[in-house]
Amino acid sequence: MAAPTTQSPPRAVVEQLVREQLYARLRSRPAPGKAPNALLVNISARHCHLTQAAVEALFGPGHQLTPKKWLYQEGQYAAQESVTLIGPRSRVISNLRILGPCRDFSQIELAYTDAIALGFDIPVRMSGEIAGTPGCMLMGPHGYFQLDEGVIRAQPHAHMHPADAAHYQVKHLDTMKLKVNGPLGMTFDNLVIRVDPSFKLEVHIDTDEGNACGLKPDTFCELVR
Amino acid sequence: MAAPTTQSPPRAVVEQLVREQLYARLRSRPAPGKAPNALLVNISARHCHLTQAAVEALFGPGHQLTPKKWLYQEGQYAAQESVTLIGPRSRVISNLRILGPCRDFSQIELAYTDAIALGFDIPVRMSGEIAGTPGCMLMGPHGYFQLDEGVIRAQPHAHMHPADAAHYQVKHLDTMKLKVNGPLGMTFDNLVIRVDPSFKLEVHIDTDEGNACGLKPDTFCELVR
Numbered sequence A, B: 001m002a003a004p005t006t007q008s009p010p011r012a013v014v015e016q017l018v019r020e021q022l023y024a025r026l027r028s029r030p031a032p033g034k035a036p037n038a039l040l041v042n043i044s045a046r047h048c049h050l051t052q053a054a055v056e057a058l059f060g061p062g063h064q065l066t067p068k069k070w071l072y073q074e075g076q077y078a079a080q081e082s083v084t085l086i087g088p089r090s091r092v093i094s095n096l097r098i099l100g101p102c103r104d105f106s107q108i109e110l111a112y113t114d115a116i117a118l119g120f121d122i123p124v125r126m127s128g129e130i131a132g133t134p135g136c137m138l139m140g141p142h143g144y145f146q147l148d149e150g151v152i153r154a155q156p157h158a159h160m161h162p163a164d165a166a167h168y169q170v171k172h173l174d175t176m177k178l179k180v181n182g183p184l185g186m187t188f189d190n191l192v193i194r195v196d197p198s199f200k201l202e203v204h205i206d207t208d209e210g211n212a213c214g215l216k217p218d219t220f221c222e223l224v225r
Helices: A011-026 A052-059 A112-118 A162-168 A207-213 B011-026 B052-059 B112-118 B162-168 B207-213
Strands: A041-044 A047-049 A067-070 A077-086 A092-100 A107-109 A136-139 A144-147 A151-154 A157-160 A175-180 A186-195 A202-206 A221-224 B041-044 B047-049 B067-070 B077-086 B092-100 B107-109 B136-139 B144-147 B151-154 B157-160 B175-180 B186-195 B202-206 B221-224
Touching (some): A041 A207, A047 A077, A052 A136, A092 A112, A112 A207, A112 B207, A151 A202, A157 A162, A162 A186, A186 A207, A207 B207, B041 B207, B052 B144, B112 B207, B151 B202, B157 B162, B162 B186, B186 B207, B202 B207
Parallel strands (some): B041 B202, B047 B092, B157 B186
Antiparallel strands (some): A047 A107, A067 A077, A077 A092, A077 A136, A136 A144, A157 A202, A186 B186, B047 B107, B077 B092, B077 B136, B136 B144, B157 B202, B175 B221
């Protein structure tokens, strides 16, 4: 359950345990039943995925990303390296975090608030579906890298192992609802399910969505069909 | 139906008519039935309500707010005047809009994103329920005004005329759900209903919530119980 290079359980798991304990004390509610894994809901702050060619253009020939923090999904990490994003009106976002490892396409995931600040009109897309999306310029300590496309707002989605998908009776690219409890209670009606044997059960929403529903470590969340 | 000083229908009404037309073409859906009024969902950007004493401290003795734009609710307006809000870490928000007319208490309504930027931890409250909430300092061209309390994040809510409340079979302070359609489809599960004979049917969400659900002029929204 632990991420590759950490000794203790990931923060997300600890938070989920705290959440379950707190919730159990607050209300008597049916236990999550036979779900194979606890539901983690995490907020993805703006970030980018880069090709190795982009990393080398930005940080120098032969440069390899350095893991800074391992994420909950196996092998994924926030890199030490960050870049500056230059938008269409020359407005910038500094310290845009790079998530590793490198992929075979470059993609930038922003919240709508970020897009407004930059002067972008960005579409809602699933990761990887970047055809026809706007591009931008990235600046690193070694040089620039131009993306012709790839700036998106990520559709709220859940990563699922096939065992999770079987439990919830869904398949890859089905949609479910995510019910977030609390005073700002909110249900995400179009949560897209991504199923892969390498995935662990985790919902990703962006900072706008996290701020809207007031997601906190003790917020109880449920996946419903 | 027109606001006090405008000749043409308010923008919100025009938008709602456009929305209905667009929606009717996109899908065949049952008509809204016998609802007495069209449902308007508007995003409230950060703003403040002030006492006359606060207005005079900020803008000078005897100063009266000047209406700049009439809002959909009868007699309510965005004033020409704005103030600078100074938060607990001396971070500021400039050009914070004042909504008139003056009230018998001062209150500041921010989105959570604003609160994070300022370094506030603000509670979710209904308008007027400001006991125990944080305060702040306001700065105007004439001077400063200190609020000991009154900085809140507004609970998503709907204004209703008693005829609307009768149609939806709800009473003052009941909750309903607001279903927002579209790719970022989202249901607000705790929409608090406020009923008053002076009110016109209108839902208010904040900028975080509007950005999260991608609310646009053509977004179809429904009130459900």
